[in-house]
Amino acid sequence: MLVNAALYRDGHRIQTVETLAAIRDGCTEPDTFAWIGLFEPDEAEFNEVRDIFGLHELAVRDALARHHRPTLERYDDTWLLVVKTATYVDPQEVVDIGEIRVFFGETFVVAVRYGEASPMAAARAELESRPDLLRLGAGAAIYTLLDTVIENYIPVLEGLDNDIDEVEAQVFSDDRDFPTQRIYQLNREVLGFQRGVSPLRGPIDDIVSGKIDWIPTEVAKRLVDLRGNLARIIEQIEEDAKLLHTVLEANLTQVNIQQNDDMRKISAWVAMAAIPAAIGGIYGMNFTYIPFANHDYGFVVVLGIMALSMLYLWSRFKRSGWV
Template identity: 45%
Template sequence: MIIDSAVYRHGARLPVDCPPQDYATLRAQAKEHGDFVWVGLHEPGEAELKRVADAFGLHRLAVDDAVAAHQRPKLERYGDHLFLILKTLWYIDEQDAVETGEISMFVGSDFVITVRHGEGGALHSARHHLEQRSQVLTHGPSAVVYAVCDSVVDAYAQVIEALQEDVDEVEESVFSPTRSDDAVRIYTLKREIAEVRRAVLPLREPMRRFASGTVPGMDEGAAPFFRDVADHLARDAETIDGLDSLLSTAFDAYIARISVQQNDDMRKISAGVGLVAAPTLIAGIYGMNFEHMAGLDWSLGYPITLLLMALSSGVLWVFFKKSGWL
């Protein structure tokens, strides 16, 4: 469905007397040099997006990609307009899950069409913030592209910050004195970090091109703004690599700790067997029912035998205690 549509002139929103879905009339209102239309759609159907494509002359292949919404971040040129795809991210802390959406942008000299899929990446706040900065909005469609990219990349930072907290919790749990089962959570976090990486890394090349000011159709004056977005994206990429390395190290430490714990358990089991083995040996000898055995006719033989069994266990217990087996 259509979320919002507007015509902008000299950095200000113009009042337009037509329905939001009357795309042809909207575009006709952008009559002066520098005027442009911004139409925002959320999960439109194929028929609705086709009406937009007919009004603005969008390429069929780009429209198909926008409808499918399963593309990697990329920047392509189709005739006289650009087609940009960004992945949106948001974090569900209770599930340690990173959810993804997608924003497709069609950018022409007098229009910007944003097609959003998923619950994250709402552009209402980005539009409102941009409308408060008329000086930036005078850059035309380039300003909208910057505002959307900046909003999406800021959301990446929030997701990465949440992942950082979870990775810190995993590290604390792995190296805590209490036993814990962290393997499943480590795997889950590594999988979510891979999801973030698939959104962040491919986007660096489009941002680099925007920042260099070499993309036809984009205002060269907007290049410094895109350099700021590119810097944030590079920082996010480095942080993601660092988190992935930390999780790999934590998993190795977890496996090593499990091995040490198993060795400790085996030592304790062996020590317990040793404590029982010595008395069992003495009891076994005196349970053979031979006729000629030392101490059979001795009245103190039974208590001394019990004392010998207790003494042998005591000596072994002291030895194992000093050795750290108990």
């Protein structure tokens, strides 16, 4: 589905177009580039984009395949940049991962979005509000897309950090409801987020190193700063993964301690119950002579022995912390 399409020249939007075909002629004007936004297009729309901009058949075929890693690939004069977008759904404690596949050349940018976690209207609005940056052409659009994606990683990281702090406090609280399942879920979300973010270093390094010769120097300099921001985010994600591993180990230790404590208490009560059970069993046997069996106060004496034995064991277990 076509979401937005426009032509830009000399730092300004000069034309908004409603169809892909209408943008063909505008791209041939000097110092002009087109920025097209698509959302989950079908194969027919992809083929139309391919015909308009002369995209390589292999590039289109690769882009139609799902579940890409962040990457930067060249197909003749066209580049394909794949980035992962992310938003944090706090009530479910889930990282919603989307994807943007960006076909671009010196005169066009085609951003194809997949997933609800990939809105890019803010990126276009940001670039259009800065004519000095927009004047740098298609390279500026690539920078702005990357900047918006990386900026949106920060709230995800903050949401994960808050939930990790909560489970860490819960593990060491007096509450017996251990958050093992929650820890595993958070760990899965952190690792999924890490897989989507960490590989993005490679494409940015390639652009900064001059792999695309028409990218302006000023854009490359801005990407250097962006690379630093991404490195800090990746470092924090790695720290979160390590912290969750530590929290999980602490939680399992707490569970084992609680299980051992429960076993001690069960064993103590079984031991206390064993004495009256044994005495009762002996006096229930069909023997001719059993002490106190025919005594006037035999029953009371036996009950007293049972009670005193249990009281003695209870006091010993109490001092040992078993009950």
